[in-house]
Amino acid sequence: MTSFRCFRVFTILAVGSFVLLNGNSASASVELGDDVGEITLMDARGKELAVAPTKERAAAAFLFLSGRSEAVDQSLEAISTLYRKHRRLGVVYIGVCSNNAESAEELAEYARDRGLIFTIYRDPTGTLSQKLDISTIPSVALVDGTGKLVHRGGLESRAGQLAFDAAVVNGIKPKFEGAVVTPSPLAPTEQKQKLHDKYGAISFSSELLFERIPGASVYHCSTIAEAANGDLLCLWYGGSYESADDQTLFLSRRPAGERTWGKPQALISGPDPLPGNGVIFVDGHERVWIIWCRMEYTRPLGRGQGWDNCRLMSRVSTDHGFTWSKDSEFLDAKLRAVPRNPPVRLASGDLVLPLEANVDGVAGSIFLIGADGGKQWRRGGFTNGGNQPAVIQRNDKSLFSMMRHAPRITQIESSDGGETWTKATPSALRCPDSGITMTRLANGHVVAVFNDSELARTPLSIVRSVDEGRTWETPFHLESNPGEYSYPCIIQTGDGKIHVTFTFRRYSIKHVELNEDWLIHTERPN
Numbered sequence: 001m002t003s004f005r006c007f008r009v010f011t012i013l014a015v016g017s018f019v020l021l022n023g024n025s026a027s028a029s030v031e032l033g034d035d036v037g038e039i040t041l042m043d044a045r046g047k048e049l050a051v052a053p054t055k056e057r058a059a060a061a062f063l064f065l066s067g068r069s070e071a072v073d074q075s076l077e078a079i080s081t082l083y084r085k086h087r088r089l090g091v092v093y094i095g096v097c098s099n100n101a102e103s104a105e106e107l108a109e110y111a112r113d114r115g116l117i118f119t120i121y122r123d124p125t126g127t128l129s130q131k132l133d134i135s136t137i138p139s140v141a142l143v144d145g146t147g148k149l150v151h152r153g154g155l156e157s158r159a160g161q162l163a164f165d166a167a168v169v170n171g172i173k174p175k176f177e178g179a180v181v182t183p184s185p186l187a188p189t190e191q192k193q194k195l196h197d198k199y200g201a202i203s204f205s206s207e208l209l210f211e212r213i214p215g216a217s218v219y220h221c222s223t224i225a226e227a228a229n230g231d232l233l234c235l236w237y238g239g240s241y242e243s244a245d246d247q248t249l250f251l252s253r254r255p256a257g258e259r260t261w262g263k264p265q266a267l268i269s270g271p272d273p274l275p276g277n278g279v280i281f282v283d284g285h286e287r288v289w290i291i292w293c294r295m296e297y298t299r300p301l302g303r304g305q306g307w308d309n310c311r312l313m314s315r316v317s318t319d320h321g322f323t324w325s326k327d328s329e330f331l332d333a334k335l336r337a338v339p340r341n342p343p344v345r346l347a348s349g350d351l352v353l354p355l356e357a358n359v360d361g362v363a364g365s366i367f368l369i370g371a372d373g374g375k376q377w378r379r380g381g382f383t384n385g386g387n388q389p390a391v392i393q394r395n396d397k398s399l400f401s402m403m404r405h406a407p408r409i410t411q412i413e414s415s416d417g418g419e420t421w422t423k424a425t426p427s428a429l430r431c432p433d434s435g436i437t438m439t440r441l442a443n444g445h446v447v448a449v450f451n452d453s454e455l456a457r458t459p460l461s462i463v464r465s466v467d468e469g470r471t472w473e474t475p476f477h478l479e480s481n482p483g484e485y486s487y488p489c490i491i492q493t494g495d496g497k498i499h500v501t502f503t504f505r506r507y508s509i510k511h512v513e514l515n516e517d518w519l520i521h522t523e524r525p526n
Contacts, residue, residue, distance in 0.1 A: 284373020385424020
């Protein structure tokens with residue numbers, strides 16, 4: 001390979017006003033143009049590593065840093081950007097830490113957390129830093145393929161180009177000036193940093209709850225809840241077709257600590273009563289509720305008919321969904337409504353249950369308020385700006401709701417706990433007139449699942465908001481193949497995992513389990 005001094009690549013790398021301070025002192029043991037001689041560093045095993053000139057690389061950049069330096073932390077993005085450029089020119093970056101207080105384990109943990117793509121070696125006696133007269137960090141010494149020192153200092157800047165970058169791409173030693181990041185001493189006295197797990201660890205798994213259920217052909221409209229004992233409970237309906245006489249509400253359980261869903265159990269089967277949508281949730285007293293709608297139209301019903309005349313029913317379990325009370329009418333007999341999403345528990349302890357409803361002949365959405373954790377229920381506000389709402393509570397105690405509406409999901413707000421709501425306005429999220437879902441995570445972030453399309457129930461996408469639903473990040477697709485992937489339900493369990501269930505081509509119900517890191521990190525530095 002041609003030596004470093006023969007490289008002539010006139011590409012400029014602009015990094016704005018960000019620069020690093022020159023770490024030179026007045027004199028150096030090794031002058032520019034001199035042979036550096038033998039370089040010995042300590043690897044993670046405590047073994048000496050001799051670094052010698054080789055034709056296998058054009059140059060070696062010895063980057064002096066520390067895992068306890070704020071100046072280094074502030075420089076890492078620029079350093080990583082440079083390395084991605086310089087490695088294509090045959091330059092190898094070698095991290096050097098001359099702070100004896102920092103162990104190999106601490107440095108390795110720091111490098112992993114910050115996503116570095118070069119190794120940090122130890123110079124515990126400061127031999128190399130003294131030889132190259134490095135006294136502050138971050139600083140860099142560039143040694144070409146013949147072993148000569150061709151650049152030493154920081155990354156001073158002029159007109160957007162860094163001095164170190166110019167030395168690499170042009171083979172010269174420019175003397176640039178500019179704004180600087182205040183350097184750290186070569187061996188910082190600060191304690192070990194508390195690492196913030198910048199890149200996290202992604203978690204994702206998925207499975208169908210079942211392949212077939214005897215006596216049923218199609219399945220739809222699932223909801224999911226975590227019982228107080230940690231079991232996951234999933235509820236949905238199935239039958240020969242939507243609104244068929246044999247329509248049945250099914251329940252499946254995934255015991256805490258296990259990965260397999262149990263055999264679906266038929267809870268309520270048509271034709272009398274004929275169950276429609278149901279929602280399963282846990283109230284403020286660890287009781288499991290199922291609120292479901294009884295289809296009141298005269299049978300037989302055509303496919304998909306009967307949803308505008310449904311009476312709410314309920315059953316309650318005090319043993320995590322193993323046994324149930326008798327079904328009874330929920331709230332008042334005049335209300336015609338269909339459940340879709342679980343309620344939100346407010347800071348006050350009240351529950352707010354969002355429903356699709358028909359009130360005085362007007363179709364829209366109504367919010368029922370369950371005082372004292374669901375002990376007493378009453379009607380709240382109504383809106384005709386969309387249906388099948390999902391709702392969260394914001395930090396200021398106001399409520400935010402999104403509703404199914406084509407071609408855009410609509411949104412409303414309430415400042416009085418759901419008693420009244422603002423006029424619906426379109427959101428930025430698309431909707432092909434299909435069910436949506438939303439939840440607020442323990443850290444305050446909001447996650448929604450919806451069909452990111454104006455025409456079809458595919459793809460099914462998940463999207464995050466870090467400002468309580470005011471703006472949304474780029475959606476991730478959970479499903480994007482042909483077919484129907486619809487009517488999702490989302491919750492976060494006590495362990496921090498996010499769970500989504502949804503209709504899978506009407507053949508089954510699918511469950512997806514993921515963590516928030518999966519929504520954030522698309523690629524690990526490598």
